Amino acid sequence: MxxxxxxGKNIVRDYHVGGGLFRAQRTVHxxxxxxxxxxxxxxxxxxxxSGCGKSxxxxxxxxxxxxxxxxxxxxxxxxxxxxxGLTKEMRRKVQIVFxxxxxxxxxxxxxxxxxxxxxxxxxxxxADERRDLAMKMLKKVGLGPEHYNRxxxxxxxxxxxxxxxxxxxxxxxxxxxxxxPVSALDLSVQAQVLNLLADLQDEFQxxxxxxxxxxxxxxxxxxxxMVMYFGEAVExxxxxxxxxxxxxxxxxxxxxxxxxxxxxxxxxxLAKKKAA
Amino acid sequence: xxxxxxxxxxxxxxxxxxxxxAVDGVSLHxxxxxxxxxxxxSGSGKSxxMLAVMGLLPxxxxxxxxxxxxxxxxxxxxxPAERRKIVGxxxxxxxxxxxxxxxxxFTVGFQIEEVLRFHMGMDGAQRRERAIELxxxxxxxxxxxxxxxxxxxxxxxxxxxxxxAIAIACNPKxxxxxxxxTALDVTIQKQxxxxxxxxxxxxxxxxxxITHNMGVVAETADRVIVQYKGRKMEEADVLSLFxxxxxxxxxxxxxxxxxxxxxxxxxxVSDMLFEPAPSGAAA
Numbered sequence: 001m002x003x004x005x006x007x008g009k010n011i012v013r014d015y016h017v018g019g020g021l022f023r024a025q026r027t028v029h030x031x032x033x034x035x036x037x038x039x040x041x042x043x044x045x046x047x048x049x050s051g052c053g054k055s056x057x058x059x060x061x062x063x064x065x066x067x068x069x070x071x072x073x074x075x076x077x078x079x080x081x082x083x084x085g086l087t088k089e090m091r092r093k094v095q096i097v098f099x100x101x102x103x104x105x106x107x108x109x110x111x112x113x114x115x116x117x118x119x120x121x122x123x124x125x126x127a128d129e130r131r132d133l134a135m136k137m138l139k140k141v142g143l144g145p146e147h148y149n150r151x152x153x154x155x156x157x158x159x160x161x162x163x164x165x166x167x168x169x170x171x172x173x174x175x176x177x178x179x180x181p182v183s184a185l186d187l188s189v190q191a192q193v194l195n196l197l198a199d200l201q202d203e204f205q206x207x208x209x210x211x212x213x214x215x216x217x218x219x220x221x222x223x224x225x226m227v228m229y230f231g232e233a234v235e236x237x238x239x240x241x242x243x244x245x246x247x248x249x250x251x252x253x254x255x256x257x258x259x260x261x262x263x264x265x266x267x268x269x270l271a272k273k274k275a276a
Numbered sequence: 277x278x279x280x281x282x283x284x285x286x287x288x289x290x291x292x293x294x295x296x297x298a299v300d301g302v303s304l305h306x307x308x309x310x311x312x313x314x315x316x317x318s319g320s321g322k323s324x325x326m327l328a329v330m331g332l333l334p335x336x337x338x339x340x341x342x343x344x345x346x347x348x349x350x351x352x353x354x355x356p357a358e359r360r361k362i363v364g365x366x367x368x369x370x371x372x373x374x375x376x377x378x379x380x381x382f383t384v385g386f387q388i389e390e391v392l393r394f395h396m397g398m399d400g401a402q403r404r405e406r407a408i409e410l411x412x413x414x415x416x417x418x419x420x421x422x423x424x425x426x427x428x429x430x431x432x433x434x435x436x437x438x439x440x441a442i443a444i445a446c447n448p449k450x451x452x453x454x455x456x457x458t459a460l461d462v463t464i465q466k467q468x469x470x471x472x473x474x475x476x477x478x479x480x481x482x483x484x485x486i487t488h489n490m491g492v493v494a495e496t497a498d499r500v501i502v503q504y505k506g507r508k509m510e511e512a513d514v515l516s517l518f519x520x521x522x523x524x525x526x527x528x529x530x531x532x533x534x535x536x537x538x539x540x541x542x543x544x545v546s547d548m549l550f551e552p553a554p555s556g557a558a559a
Contacts, residue, residue, distance in 0.1 A: 049461040049462070049463055049464075050432075050461055157318075186317040186318055186488055187317065187488055187489075187490070187529060187532050187533070188317060188528065188529065188532050189317075190532070190534075191532040191534075191542040191543070194534070194542055195541055195542055198541070213461055213462055214462070214534075215462070216491075216533065216534040216535040217534050219534065219535065220534035220535070220542070221534075253463060254462060254463065256466075257462045257463045257465065257466035258462055258466075258491070259465075259466070259469075259489070259491025259492055259494060259495045260491065260494060260495070261490045261491045261493070261494040261518065261530075261533060261535070262494075262518075262535075263515065263518050263519050265494065266494050266514055266515055266518055267515065269494075269495065270514075270515065273477075276477070
């Protein structure tokens with residue numbers, strides 16, 4: 001059996017909120033015991049509505065937040081950031097791309113510095129080497145060397161998301177967590193970014209954890225799909241299994257709610273309207 | 277006669293590098309009881325053209341049109357005071373960010389009643405009664421208690437329902453929805469779209485749906501206008517648009533849908549652009 005790039009066993013995350021002089025503390029169970037595993041070069045999609053715990057899970061996988069209980073393995077090594085620090089080696093293996101490309105880039109930092117910073121912090125490469133690597137990465141994500149000295153406000157949303165992806169790839173991670181990377185983008189730009197992600201996956205043998213609430217995107221990009229609802233994984237299986245035979249009622253609701261853009265369903269709708 | 281009739285609308289903005297043309301000669305009309313969808317990417321001028329109709333653009337914008345009439349009245353000739361009497365009453369708009377478009381300092385009830393006071397001149401008791409009626413119409417549970425809630429105490433979907441309640445408070449003839457579901461989850465999106473369409477059918481309103489989501493278009497529209505860079509690329513009824521799109525741009529948009537993907541790669545719009553634009557619009 002091959003070693004999974006990322007594996008979670010029974011991951012739980014609780015948040016304690018409130019608790020003042022006159023009020024008791026309350027515990028929110030954001031993630032209630034979720035298990036998963038992703039093979040190298042594959043994509044796991046996590047689907048669910050806002051508040052279902054999918055972004056919390058992303059933060060745990062990215063080693064930003066510790067899990068309350070449960071075990072997380074990255075490349076077969078057990079990681080627990082709550083006790084014992086995190087080595088730079090570990091930090092380099094997992095990177096994240098956030099949803100909003102307008103909020104995730106520092107407006108006062110030139111693109112070259114944005115890309116060089118992960119190297120500056122995590123490696124001891126000299127400045128000229130960092131610069132060369134940043135230039136190469138810009139080309140990889142479809143931008144050019146002329147963009148090196150520009151600021152984030154000079155770029156469109158799709159270009160910024162490319163920069164965020166480039167930054168995440170600077171440390172040659174084995175796992176990339178994508179937290180709704182295309183939901184803020186236009187349809188045509190979304191297609192470009194999805195193509196870019198597919199190309200990069202082929203080139204670097206990257207493993208993706210792809211978080212989304214858009215089922216049509218998930219169907220296109222995912223190998224495995226996990227549906228989350230109120231902190232629990234209500235459905236987990238290969239893309240074909242989940243899409244052809246959804247078992248849980250929430251998954252069925254989700255499929256029914258997704259707008260369909262095929263001719264047959266438009267005809268059905270128009271006929272229904274005429275009859276009414 | 278058409279409810280809203282616009283001929284050759286041009287909107288230009290004064291910028292540091294001269295005039296920027298955001299909308300370039302768009303003509304459209306909406307009839308009563310009709311759902312028109314305007315589709316396009318960001319920067320296609322779809323929101324700006326509707327803001328021009330509502331008269332909500334800043335002073336840096338220059339709006340010109342051969343004709344812009346609503347319900348038989350010429351919007352271009354109205355004084356600002358006369359126009360304010362129409363906007364929010366006979367013609368109202370819902371915006372994209374429900375959380376951002378409600379005032380965080382006032383209760384939901386106050387914000388609904390404000391419209392009723394200004395346009396309908398109702399007294400306090402009538403306003404309250406009507407506000408409760410509106411909230412229950414848009415599907416908010418316990419409407420009487422909810423009137424005293426502030427926007428931050430409600431979810432995004434509930435805020436959007438309140439926005440819809442404000443927009444339909446005076447039984448408008450035309451409702452403009454600017455990306456009403458973009459910020460919402462799929463399941464909530466479905467509820468809001470169903471609500472809009474059922475209200476539209478019930479009151480016989482004209483509805484303009486601005487969106488970039490082809491799925492939303494397919495689920496709601498009667499007729500569709502596709503816009504690109506401020507120009508109208510195509511206008512067709514919904515079925516023929518999806519069955520046999522005429523312009524290259526529409527074809528490109530439809531093939532960029534992930535569910536229409538053939539093989540491993542998605543075709544992008546730039547792959548297919550640009551052969552000569554359809555007649556009437558020079559690209």
